[in-house]
Amino acid sequence: MKINDFQRTPPVYLELQQRLLTRVRALIQSQYSVELGPIAPVSLVVEQPPDLKLGEFALPVAFELARKLRKAPKIIAADLAAALNKSLETVAFLLPENSAGTAQGLAISRFEAAGAGYLNVYLNRATLTSALAQFDPRPQPNSGLHVLVEHTSINPNKAAHVGHLRNAILGDTFVRLLRANGQKVDIQNYIDNTGVQVADVVVGFLHLEGKSLRHIREIIAASTGDSKLREQRFDYICWELYARISQWYDAGSEAENKQRKALRYATLHEIEAGNNETAEVAELISTAVVKMHLDTMLRLGIEYDFLPRESEILRLKFWDVAFDQLKQSGVLYFETEGKNKGCWVMTRPDAKTTEGETDEDAKVIVRSNGTVTYVGKDIAYHLWKFGLLGRDFGYRPFYAYDNHVCWISTTDGIEPHPHFGGAQAIYNVIDSRQSDPQANVIQALRGMGHTAEADRYTHFSYEMVALTPRCAVELGYTVAPEDLARPYIEVSGRKGFGVKADDLIDRLIAATRKETDARQPERPEAERQQIAEQIAIGALRYFMLKFTRGTVIAFDFKDALSFEGETGPYIQYAIVRIRNIFRKAETTPEAVLAAFAELAKRGTISTTTQDEHKEASELPQESHAEGSVTGHDFSRADTATKTEGASAPAGISALPLLQEADEIWTIWLRAAKRSFTLDQAITTSEPAYVARHVFQLAQEFNNFYHRHHILTEEDPARKTLLLATAAIALRELITLLSWLGIESPEAM
RNA sequence: GCACCCGUAGCUCAGCUGGAUAGAGCGAACGCCUCCGAAGCGUUAGGUCACAAGUUCGAAUCUUGUCGGGUGCACCA
Numbered sequence: 001m002k003i004n005d006f007q008r009t010p011p012v013y014l015e016l017q018q019r020l021l022t023r024v025r026a027l028i029q030s031q032y033s034v035e036l037g038p039i040a041p042v043s044l045v046v047e048q049p050p051d052l053k054l055g056e057f058a059l060p061v062a063f064e065l066a067r068k069l070r071k072a073p074k075i076i077a078a079d080l081a082a083a084l085n086k087s088l089e090t091v092a093f094l095l096p097e098n099s100a101g102t103a104q105g106l107a108i109s110r111f112e113a114a115g116a117g118y119l120n121v122y123l124n125r126a127t128l129t130s131a132l133a134q135f136d137p138r139p140q141p142n143s144g145l146h147v148l149v150e151h152t153s154i155n156p157n158k159a160a161h162v163g164h165l166r167n168a169i170l171g172d173t174f175v176r177l178l179r180a181n182g183q184k185v186d187i188q189n190y191i192d193n194t195g196v197q198v199a200d201v202v203v204g205f206l207h208l209e210g211k212s213l214r215h216i217r218e219i220i221a222a223s224t225g226d227s228k229l230r231e232q233r234f235d236y237i238c239w240e241l242y243a244r245i246s247q248w249y250d251a252g253s254e255a256e257n258k259q260r261k262a263l264r265y266a267t268l269h270e271i272e273a274g275n276n277e278t279a280e281v282a283e284l285i286s287t288a289v290v291k292m293h294l295d296t297m298l299r300l301g302i303e304y305d306f307l308p309r310e311s312e313i314l315r316l317k318f319w320d321v322a323f324d325q326l327k328q329s330g331v332l333y334f335e336t337e338g339k340n341k342g343c344w345v346m347t348r349p350d351a352k353t354t355e356g357e358t359d360e361d362a363k364v365i366v367r368s369n370g371t372v373t374y375v376g377k378d379i380a381y382h383l384w385k386f387g388l389l390g391r392d393f394g395y396r397p398f399y400a401y402d403n404h405v406c407w408i409s410t411t412d413g414i415e416p417h418p419h420f421g422g423a424q425a426i427y428n429v430i431d432s433r434q435s436d437p438q439a440n441v442i443q444a445l446r447g448m449g450h451t452a453e454a455d456r457y458t459h460f461s462y463e464m465v466a467l468t469p470r471c472a473v474e475l476g477y478t479v480a481p482e483d484l485a486r487p488y489i490e491v492s493g494r495k496g497f498g499v500k501a502d503d504l505i506d507r508l509i510a511a512t513r514k515e516t517d518a519r520q521p522e523r524p525e526a527e528r529q530q531i532a533e534q535i536a537i538g539a540l541r542y543f544m545l546k547f548t549r550g551t552v553i554a555f556d557f558k559d560a561l562s563f564e565g566e567t568g569p570y571i572q573y574a575i576v577r578i579r580n581i582f583r584k585a586e587t588t589p590e591a592v593l594a595a596f597a598e599l600a601k602r603g604t605i606s607t608t609t610q611d612e613h614k615e616a617s618e619l620p621q622e623s624h625a626e627g628s629v630t631g632h633d634f635s636r637a638d639t640a641t642k643t644e645g646a647s648a649p650a651g652i653s654a655l656p657l658l659q660e661a662d663e664i665w666t667i668w669l670r671a672a673k674r675s676f677t678l679d680q681a682i683t684t685s686e687p688a689y690v691a692r693h694v695f696q697l698a699q700e701f702n703n704f705y706h707r708h709h710i711l712t713e714e715d716p717a718r719k720t721l722l723l724a725t726a727a728i729a730l731r732e733l734i735t736l737l738s739w740l741g742i743e744s745p746e747a748m
Numbered sequence: 749g750c751a752c753c754c755g756u757a758g759c760u761c762a763g764c765u766g767g768a769u770a771g772a773g774c775g776a777a778c779g780c781c782u783c784c785g786a787a788g789c790g791u792u793a794g795g796u797c798a799c800a801a802g803u804u805c806g807a808a809u810c811u812u813g814u815c816g817g818g819u820g821c822a823c824c825a
Contacts, residue, residue: 050768060767063805073805115768116805155825195825268825310825343823350751361750367823374825433819435752463753464819487817515787535787546773547761550753552818558774559760563787565773566761573787581784680764692762695772702788711784726784748787 013676016107017046017057020121024059027083032069052662055112055120056669062117073117080119081111105130125658129668130600133593133724146184148385148423149175149460152297152304153190153430155197156286158242158493159235160296160501162555163431163465169544169741170462171429172302173687176739181682186420190381191309191408193286197493199268201238202282204245207263213281220288235292236500238285243496274315283311294399294406296501300537301741304399304406306420312393312409313381319372321391322380331447332365342368349443363440375437379444386445386453387422395420425456427685432461432550460685462549466490467499468556475499488554499555508536511561512569520747531745538568538742545691545740566695568742571733574698574705575744578730581710581723589727596724599654599717654721663704664725670697671732678739687740694736701729 021044049058062077069076088106105127114120151171154164171187178185192198205211211219223234249260270278290307297303313319323344326332332344338358344366347359365376383389394413399406407417430438438459446454466488472479477497483489491498513532520528543560547553563569582589658664673693681689710726713719734744 045765045767047767054768058768060806063767066805118768192825197825199825340823345823348821361821364823369823371823373823377825431819432753436820439751461753466818490819512787519785519787551761552754554760556760562774565787567773567787569787570773573785577785577788584784684764686764688762689764692772699772705784706780706789709784747785 013673014679015675016123016672017676020057020108021046024061024080024084024119027080028061028065031080031083032065049114049118049120052666052669054114054118055122057121057123058114059119059121060117062113062119066117074113077113077117077119081113084111084119123669125665125668126600126655128672129658129665129724130597132668132671132728133597133600144184145424145456146186146422147178148186148188148421148426149178149429150188150190150426151175151429151460152293152302153192154293155195155493156191156193156289156293157197157201158239158289159233160293161491161493161498162501162504163491163498164293165300165501165504165540166462166465166544166553167429167431168297168302169300169541170460170549170687171427172297172300173541173545173690173740174427174429174460174682174685176741177678177681177687177690180739181678186423187303187305188420189304189307191286191290191307193282193290194268194272194310194314196264196268197242198282198286199264199271200245201242201285202271202278203264203267204241204248205285206267206278206281208245208248209241213277213284216281216284220284224288224292233292233502235289235296238289239493239496239500242493246494272314274311291399296505298401299502299505299533300541301743303401303404305404305418306395307398307406307408308381308393308420309409310377312411313377315411316391316393318380318384318389318391319377321389322376322383323366323372325383325388325448326365326379326444329448331444335362340364346440346444346447349439375440378437378441382426382441382445382457384421385423385426386450388450388453392421425458427458427460429460429462431464433464435459435461458685460549463552464490465553465555467497468554471499471556472497474557488552504560505536505540507557508540508561509533512536512539512563515563516748523747531748534743534745535563535569535572535748538572538737539563540568541740541742542568542571542691542695545687546695548686548688568737568740569748571694571698571737572742572745572748574701575730575733575737576746576748577705578701578726578733579746581726582730584711585723587723589730592720592723592727593731596720596727599720654715654717657718657721661707663700663707664721666700667697667704667725667729670700671728674732674736690736690739694733694740697729697732697736701726701733704729 025044044059044061047058047060049055062073062080065071065076066073088108088110106124107127109122109124112120112122149171151174152164152168154160160168175185175187205216219237220234223230223232223237249264250257252260267278270276271282273279294304323332326346327344332346335341335343335345335358338360340358340360340362343364345359345362345364348361348363363375364373365379366372380389384391384393393409394411395407395417396410396413397405398408407420428438438461442454442457442459445451445457467475468488469479469484469486472483472489479489489497509532512535513529516523516528516532516535520531523531539562540560544553546566582592670693677689677693681687704725708722710719710722713722737744
């Protein structure tokens with residue numbers, strides 16, 4: 001019998017399913033191809049039955065065959081089940097060898113027809129738990145694609161708000177998922193430091209406030225230093241000023257307003273041009289704000305590798321290079337008629353082309369005055385991302401993390417520097433309001449013949465975070481009557497309307513700190529603070545991740561400040577409980593899992609028929625340390641217990657428990673499902689799948705915890721099983737939370 | 749007008765490539781700490797899956813249409 005199927009692959013859900021399908025397909029081919037002639041490919045799907053009593057997998061294939069065979073689905077399913085059971089050894093494939101080189105047994109214990117015609121598959125619990133205890137199912141290094149993820153990208157003219165938190169948390173989590181999948185990922189945070197938003201704050205400081213360059217330096221120095229010394233945060237000062245200047249443009253007489261707007265654009269042009277005092281002010285402000293954004297994100301465990309800035313895209317003339325390429329490839333054409341006369345334009349992705357007519361709907365890339373639009377610059381930038389531009393940024397170090405440095409773009413950088421760009425796949429975490437411009441860029445890439453790149457360009461889009469009217473009122477904003485009736489109100493930096501990220505984090509920490517102070521009074525202050533921060537960040541990150549991307553989050557403090565139910569702290573609490581169990585049991589999860597794998601192996605080797613007695617008798621008689629829970633033999637009990645498919649070599653007191661107690665098995669099954677969930681989350685760009693998966697595991701553990709009292713269990717083998725189940729839950733919970741960027745506290 | 753997203757329990761949301769009795773959390777009512785931490789567990793109440801037609805053995809899921817909510821469709825960035 002071949003046992004190489006799984007030799008190096010952990011026994012995980014996805015592989016189990018795939019192998020199962022291969023076998024079933026083969027059977028159908030041989031069984032029914034005569035009756036059907038050359039049969040059309042039957043679409044085989046694997047489902048999960050509504051209840052574990054019905055098995056782990058269900059195949060509705062009989063329904064599909066029913067009409068072709070003119071037979072009742074029930075009968076077909078029964079035939080299939082019988083045939084599969086008859087040749088179980090060839091169908092149910094083996095799990096990997098263990099360290100001793102002994103095959104561990106079949107992964108599938110039996111097939112059964114059920115319901116109206118389902119073919120249900122029952123996995124071999126003993127075999128799989130034993131294998132899972134031995135192997136931490138880590139995916140192998142993947143395709144090796146060099147991936148670039150861009151997220152956060154907050155305009156550097158004001159403080160970050162809740163909407164930016166959703167972006168950064170989604171992006172950061174997705175990076176962690178890609179890396180867990182074995183991919184090499186660079187993280188970029190694009191900085192638009194030359195736009196009107198920055199110009200507005202510059203106008204605010206220079207003209208509304210009448211500050212000089214020197215004065216602005218002083219303000220920045222006083223408001224960006226040590227958080228304990230500064231009276232105000234610079235990003236908050238800018239938040240307020242940005243709201244004020246936005247109103248100021250419309251607050252004067254008509255003539256005044258015209259003058260103010262002129263001032264605004266003059267300022268913008270000076271910033272874009274560079275090499276002048278206004279540009280210097282803009283540079284000071286935006287750099288100071290960016291640093292604060294990085295501080296804020298670091299509170300959430302979010303780090304970056306590189307900050308490309310718009311100022312360098314302009315000054316290093318990325319556009320000029322891109323423009324040539326776009327003209328050469330014919331993506332851009334010069335419009336000579338209609339409203340876009342004199343512009344270089346591009347046909348839109350979904351445009352219906354009518355011959356000869358001027359495309360009034362075309363996207364303008366270069367204006368009639370010769371300046372390039374935002375989309376044009378974005379195309380150039382994305383050519384660089386894929387290494388197609390033939391021009392690079394200069395680099396210098398900008399922000400130091402514990403383990404690495406974040407670099408920033410500059411016109412003339414230092415050597416040596418790491419290489420960024422030239423990625424094979426990119427993900428842009430940008431909210432769904434940007435899907436049109438994103439589609440334009442993809443369209444341009446495709447039009448230039450870079451179809452592979454266009455295919456690997458993912459707009460990781462998500463819906464915005466808005467405030468509930470109640471929340472807006474609570475924050476002291478005056479809310480228009482018509483807005484009070486709406487489900488949510490969009491945040492607006494221009495109006496200064498929104499929840500600032502650091503305010504929210506501070507409130508969360510204050511709330512968790514109150515709890516830890518009450519629950520852990522004996523712990524030192526620093527520890528209580530650390531725990532409070534871990535819980536607060538866990539709550540926040542989980543809150544942002546539990547919604548699927550397409551859902552608008554109507555933000556409310558009541559929901560965000562909740563630590564019960566479907567929250568990060570709920571999951572963290574399960575971890576703390578498990579850690580306490582191991583502390584009191586005076587053993588470790590690793591030791592328990594090793595012991596369990598060994599014992600389970602002895603008890604379950606003989607699901608293959610011929611070898612069972614021989615193998616059972618050949619088992620080495622190992623002796624284990626006295627008094628350790630790991631020292632008891634699974635097969636010690638004399639009462640022989642029949643397990644399905646084979647008789648166990650000796651009575652195994654834990655095995656019936658594993659067979660019958662679905663609340664135990666469901667935890668192991670979920671562990672096996674980890675790679676499946678990861679794969680699903682990555683292919684659909686949906687981190688919420690992982691969030692839900694880990695919450696369900698925590699729920700399953702709590703359920704198990706309340707049904708089985710582990711430490712007082714008297715039967716040693718049963719106790720080993722219970723402890724091993726807790727160990728698996730712990731291993732999974734910690735791993736999965738780390739993927740979500742959530743820490744696992746020692747106590748809480 | 750066109751494009752995209754959303755409409756599922758009182759509220760906030762899951763429901764993967766169509767499949768067996770539609771699931772969580774919060775809120776409500778009632779229980780559970782002489783036993784591994786109650787940031788927990790259990791029980792109960794609560795749904796014509798917006799509406800209509802179609803495809804199918806089978807639809808919350810796919811198609812089309814209607815209604816309702818949101819967002820985006822500039823030579824602004």
